[in-house]
Amino acid sequence: MKNLVWEEVAPYGMMSVPKRSRWDLPDLMGEVGEYFDCGATVGAGDTVFDVGANVGAFAIEAARRAESDVSLFCFEPVPPIFSALSANARENAWLGGARTHLFEKAVVSQGDPDHTDLAFFRRFPTDSTCDIDEKRRDFEMFFAQKGTAFRAALTPRVGKTVAAAVGHIVTTMPQGGLGRAVSDLVTGHVRLRAPTTTLSAVVMERGVTSIDLLKIDVEGAELRVLQGISDAHWPLIRQIVLEGHDRDGRLDVIGGMLTEKGFDIAHLTQPEGADEKGLDSFLLYARRAKTNGNGRA
Incomplete structure (x- = not known):
């Protein structure tokens, strides 16, 4: 706790971030709002996977929208950021009331090594990446x-x-x-070095029967995350919201993969400010085209 800074951010409550880092929590929560502006929804009783959870901003908003009646699986491999995420899971009113499961691991593709290299940027921690x-x-x-x-x-x-x-x-x-x-x-x-896992490994270990929303923001490793989902587990997923970088045809690959797995690309746009920064980022929202195994569209 001594390496964290706390700030009250209405209407989200108290939030912690690592010391000696540049953070603007109101702006960060505003960025989280873009995921839901795309069409993503969270309701009472849902299960949400948050890959690239950072300090828990997206998880807090998901919990707030579900009035804390939500199961959250949050993945964050960078130790200082994970410490803030853990503190928020205990102390934040919305997140603390949810069914929260934390994983200090990087999410990778099937067959990847059990550890991976990380680049942690102390002053700009939201840019930390495996690539x-x-x-x-x-x-x-x-x-x-x-x-x-x-x-x-x-x-x-x-x-x-x-x-x-x-x-x-x-x-x-x-x-x-x-x-x-x-x-x-x-x-x-x-x-840094961090242990790894795949989404399918966690689904099997924890007996997950549905994923109502899968959010991915992993600074360039989004395709690896999707490649860690086995064919048996794709039908469990109802919605995907993903921020990525369109390099080397990656957007086409991801779009083709999601279409093949039974999703409609419902929204595709650039995150706010990406064009001004000269970045090739995209924000994608996909929902299952047909009813999945839990009877929900």
């Missing part, structure tokens, strides 16, 4: 967009040559060995 190369690409895309913006803004004032030089400096800041070293220092990058 450091993907996150570095995010940083480079962000700075490339900023470089373009600087060049456009400065050209009328200082001329094309100077503006182009400034834009180039900004664009290339996170690139190369020195740029990456500076980026690691600024973000507080730390390498």
Whole structure:
């Protein structure tokens, strides 16, 4: 508890986050609202899997919408963030009243090793990921967009040559060995190791009979999570809401997989602010096209 900071966030109650990190809890809860704006629903008695739970923001909102009558399975592999999630599961009024199961593990695909490398960013913990190369690409895309913006803004004032030089400096800041070293220092990058599991392993271990909503936000590893669901367990899932990155045709692969497994893509959009940051993020909501095994559409 001594490494946590607490803040009252109406109407969600008290929430904790790790110290020495940059957090804006009202903004974080606003981002969570985007998942439900896509069409995702949670009701009394539902079972929700939260993969990439972070400090529990999505889980708290799900519990609030179900008035705490919900079973939550929350997965967060980064130890400092998991500590905050655990504290919120005990102390937050909504989350503390729910049937909450916490897993300090990364969710991966079937056949993956039992441990995985993690990149934890102390100052920007919501960017922590299993795929450091993907996150570095995010940083480079962000700075490339900023470089373009600087060049456009400065050209009328200082001329094309100077503006182009400034834009180039900004664009290339996170690139190369020195740029990456500076980026690691600024973000507080730390390498960690974490145990892994698959969704199907947890379904079998805990005797889960339905997943009314599966939420995935794992900073580039979303396809690995889906590949950890066996054919026998796909029919248990009623809704999926997922934030991902459309690189190397990934969105088409995920869309094709969900369609093959009996889902309709009901909503597809960019998260708020993604375009301004130069990111290729997408937010997808899918629901089962036909009635599943528990008799619900």
